[in-house]
Amino acid sequence: MKVVIVGGGIGGLAAAVAFHQRGWQVEVLERAPEFTEIGAGLSIQPNGLRALDALGLGDALRSGGLADPPAGIRRADGTWLVRNDITDLRRRFGEWVTVHRAALVDLLRTAVPARALRPGTRVSHVRPDGTVHHDGGTTAADLVVGADGVHSVTRRSLWPQAPGPRYVGYSAWRLIAPPQHVEGSAETWGRGERFGHVPMPDGRVYCYLMANAPIGSRVSLGELRQRFAHWHDPIPALLRSAREEAVAQHDTYELPKLRTYVSGNVAVLGDAAHAMTPNLGQGACQALEDAVTLAAAVDTLGVRAGLAEYDRVRRPRTQMIARRSRQVGAPAHWSSPPLTALRDAALPLLPRALFGRSVTAAYTWSA
Numbered sequence: 001m002k003v004v005i006v007g008g009g010i011g012g013l014a015a016a017v018a019f020h021q022r023g024w025q026v027e028v029l030e031r032a033p034e035f036t037e038i039g040a041g042l043s044i045q046p047n048g049l050r051a052l053d054a055l056g057l058g059d060a061l062r063s064g065g066l067a068d069p070p071a072g073i074r075r076a077d078g079t080w081l082v083r084n085d086i087t088d089l090r091r092r093f094g095e096w097v098t099v100h101r102a103a104l105v106d107l108l109r110t111a112v113p114a115r116a117l118r119p120g121t122r123v124s125h126v127r128p129d130g131t132v133h134h135d136g137g138t139t140a141a142d143l144v145v146g147a148d149g150v151h152s153v154t155r156r157s158l159w160p161q162a163p164g165p166r167y168v169g170y171s172a173w174r175l176i177a178p179p180q181h182v183e184g185s186a187e188t189w190g191r192g193e194r195f196g197h198v199p200m201p202d203g204r205v206y207c208y209l210m211a212n213a214p215i216g217s218r219v220s221l222g223e224l225r226q227r228f229a230h231w232h233d234p235i236p237a238l239l240r241s242a243r244e245e246a247v248a249q250h251d252t253y254e255l256p257k258l259r260t261y262v263s264g265n266v267a268v269l270g271d272a273a274h275a276m277t278p279n280l281g282q283g284a285c286q287a288l289e290d291a292v293t294l295a296a297a298v299d300t301l302g303v304r305a306g307l308a309e310y311d312r313v314r315r316p317r318t319q320m321i322a323r324r325s326r327q328v329g330a331p332a333h334w335s336s337p338p339l340t341a342l343r344d345a346a347l348p349l350l351p352r353a354l355f356g357r358s359v360t361a362a363y364t365w366s367a
């Protein structure tokens with residue numbers, strides 16, 4: 001049996017590993033000249049690690065060092081708004097890892113035979129019968145997996161009427177700062193902007209910033225330094241230590257819900273199926289879950305029944321997590337002073353268990 005995978009990001013490569021391990025002939029069509037990722041960190045949460053365990057790759061990530069679960073949310077002056085019990089989170093849900101994105105892509109890529117990988121191949125159209133048109137010609141397969149991200153050609157080919165990506169109103173900047181000491185990982189909320197930092201096992205610090213902004217606007221590192229200069233330590237120092245070329249800015253999009261993730265012999269997964277806001281840090285974790293589930297369902301039940309099972313199991317879960325992610329992040333982008341004052345007064349009064357409750361469904365998945 002042959003599967004063609006459109007897109008060689010985390011979701012597409014994870015699917016390639018899963019199908020290859022089940023004895024399928026795999027072909028990954030990736031438009032970029034090489035398989036890699038932007039220079040930023042990525043939190044792999046307990047459910048994502050379990051999906052990697054199902055591929056036999058979880059321990060390779062753990063061996064690089066475990067990360068602490070998120071410690072909570074602070075105000076710009078450093079006061080804690082929400083403080084998590086990280087020992088309890090780890091005990092209840094399992095381990096967290098923070099990796100460089102490119103390291104995870106490398107790990108997945110090297111678990112697939114090199115002959116299966118076709119970089120520099122842009123897909124232009126996918127047909128439900130399993131035919132894929134690309135700039136190298138046409139390829140046919142028993143199964144096609146559209147893992148081509150938020151602006152997915154596969155999705156547009158199959159459901160041309162479905163609404164496209166929606167800009168959520170904020171831009172995101174990601175960077176890795178040079179090695180320095182920071183206390184655990186936490187997020188800080190201001191008015192319509194926030195800053196998160198996550199220590200990496202080698203001492204470097206993955207930082208992400210998000211701020212309300214008109215679509216397409218670009219902001220330099222110098223402006224970010226000014227904007228966050230009066231926030232609590234270590235935020236100004238982290239920004240001072242970063243290099244301009246290490247900063248990547250992307251506008252943030254999510255995809256409206258699809259009524260199905262499958263059509264004929266084709267399935268979509270990862271961001272192509274359910275691009276979500278980054279607030280729960282679950283996008284890649286869900287793509288990993290999708291990949292493991294899809295390969296198991298199709299390999300066990302056959303293509304058509306397996307695709308139906310994949311859609312039945314994955315669509316409600318991923319759409320629920322996308323909804324929660326949107327809800328959890330919304331107050332971080334409130335910008336009116338009365339609303340943010342209300343938020344900052346209310347958040348410390350909420351029971352600590354509430355945070356756990358909002359993510360329990362995400363973290364407790366197992367293959």
Ligand SMILES: Cc1cc2nc3c(=O)[nH]c(=O)nc-3n(C[C@H](O)[C@H](O)[C@H](O)COP(=O)(O)OP(=O)(O)OC[C@H]3O[C@@H](n4cnc5c(N)ncnc54)[C@H](O)[C@@H]3O)c2cc1C
Binds near residue numbers: 043045123272284
């Ligand atoms: C600021 C931010 C922080 C985040 N943090 C986390 C986190 O900590 N943890 C987490 O789990 N998730 C996180 N995410 C989400 C995560 O980055 C994505 O959900 C994940 O990378 C999606 O992977 P994917 O493989 O589905 O899509 P993508 O990574 O977008 O990969 C799609 C691939 O398809 C290729 N492609 C596209 N079109 C074509 C075509 N026509 N032909 C051939 N190839 C094509 C692209 O080049 C690309 O390689 C974050 C997102 C953001 C924005």
